[in-house]
Amino acid sequence: MTGKKTQPLKSTDCLIIGAGPAGLTAAIYLARFRRSIAIVDSGFSRASLIPASHNCPGFPEGVSGEELLRLLRVQGTHFGVEVKTGEVTELKKIEQRFEATLDRRPGNGDGSPATLRATTILLATGTVDSIRNIPDWTMGVKRGLIRLCPICDAYEAKDQDMAVLSSSARRGVNHALFLRIYTRTLTLILSETTLAAVDQRRLRRAKIDVVEDTPREISITGRARPTIVLSNGRELQFDVIYPMLGESPRSGLATQLGARCNRDGKLIVDRYQRTTVPGLYAAGDVVDQLNQISVAMGHSAIAATDIHNRLDRLPKR
Structure with missing residues (x-):
């Protein structure tokens, strides 16, 4: 052959x-x-x-x-x-x-x-980009629902409901604190990791909500807002999701x-x-x-x- x-x-x-x-x-x-x-x-x-x-x-x-x-x-x-x-x-x-x-x-x-x-x-x-559990995420990026670069485009998402997804406490905390200047409603969703006490205090002072859970599903279909389904079935909706997963x-x-x-x-x-x-x-x-x-x-x-x-x-x- x-x-x-x-x-x-x-x-x-x-x-x-x-x-x-x-x-x-x-x-x-x-x-x-x-x-x-x-x-x-x-x-x-x-x-x-x-x-x-x-x-x-x-x-x-x-x-x-x-x-x-x-x-x-x-x-x-x-x-x-x-x-x-x-x-x-x-x-x-x-x-x-x-x-x-x-x-x-x-x-x-x-x-x-x-x-x-x-x-x-x-x-x-x-x-x-390491993107997990987000079907059609590239289409979400093109629609501005999924964003990959806070430095590049957080200004365009200002004053919207934001979520930061991360499997790294260090990366998740740093990105959440950076994005806090752009919005009052920000949630950090951490999977596969836990927060140190010092980071919990930093996020609490910045009034950033924290959810420690591994999402079961993330949906960006249709005209609806992006939806994150947690492991217990609870649904959270946001205007913009930043999947900071490495x-x-x-x-x-x-x-x-x-x-x-x-x-x-x-x-x-x-x-x-x-x-x-x-x-x-x-x-x-x-x-x-x-x-x-x-x-x-x-x-x-x-x-x-x-x-x-x-x-x-x-x-x-």
């Missing part, structure tokens, strides 16, 4: 993995530096879920995640940026270059695996090469966005910094400039 034949491709200066705000920004910078690049995306960006961002600079009326991504892609085409659809399944470092195995989607070439070679790599792979950074490709992560799996980088593997950079939500579009774009500007300068210092081949 034989598998599909891997097709080698020529080497580029930089392979960018991920075409969200971070990856597309880096592609624009590097293309304008007249560097050869390849940018690969698996077809889903977390940013695409955003119904409207009102803290992204330059958009006074707000901008949806899908529209922002579209505009970045259009901007990239002015400099020859073309996004390949597929998933990088493996990274290797051979001497001073990287080799990536790309599993291409049907309709993109002949669908056979390809080998991409690059002098540098920028990981802009983002993170995956996230899973897409850092596996970097850790294959020995890159260091923090305890949450986020990549550790220096001030130039360099990981602990020479030539491997990371930007955006996959790194151990603030998850914001503006931050991701800043990361990529720094990383792309350092990649450009690094390439100048390398011996010519």
Whole structure:
């Protein structure tokens, strides 16, 4: 039995993995530096879920995640940026270059695996939200009923009845206290954990209701308000639910090469966005910094400039 034949491709200066705000920004910078690049995306960006961002600079009326991504892609085409659809399944470092195995989607070439070679790599792979027990949660996000980022959108939910879901006391308490400035009616629902006495006092002083229970069901169907059904059958209704249940950074490709992560799996980088593997950079939500579009774009500007300068210092081949 034989598998599909891997097709080698020529080497580029930089392979960018991920075409969200971070990856597309880096592609624009590097293309304008007249560097050869390849940018690969698996077809889903977390940013695409955003119904409207009102803290992204330059958009006074707000901008949806899908529209922002579209505009970045259009901007990239002015400099020859073309996004390949597929998933990088493996990274290797051979001497001073990287080799990536790309599993291409049907309709993109002949669908056979390809080998991409690059002098540098920028990981802009983002993170995956840990959402449990919420059917159709992505639709809830697009409708503004489920919200994932208090910094991004709590202002738009101000004065509404809010619930924070968490299975971590530390994370749940911190998010609840942050959100308290936006609303008078806030409930923290904690599952699989208990509160320390000091946290109970902090929440009591902030007048935040606490429910220690594992919800049986969370419903966001129809026009009704989101409903949380507790284990005893009691129903609680809210205007907005923040499921702060953690996230899973897409850092596996970097850790294959020995890159260091923090305890949450986020990549550790220096001030130039360099990981602990020479030539491997990371930007955006996959790194151990603030998850914001503006931050991701800043990361990529720094990383792309350092990649450009690094390439100048390398011996010519």
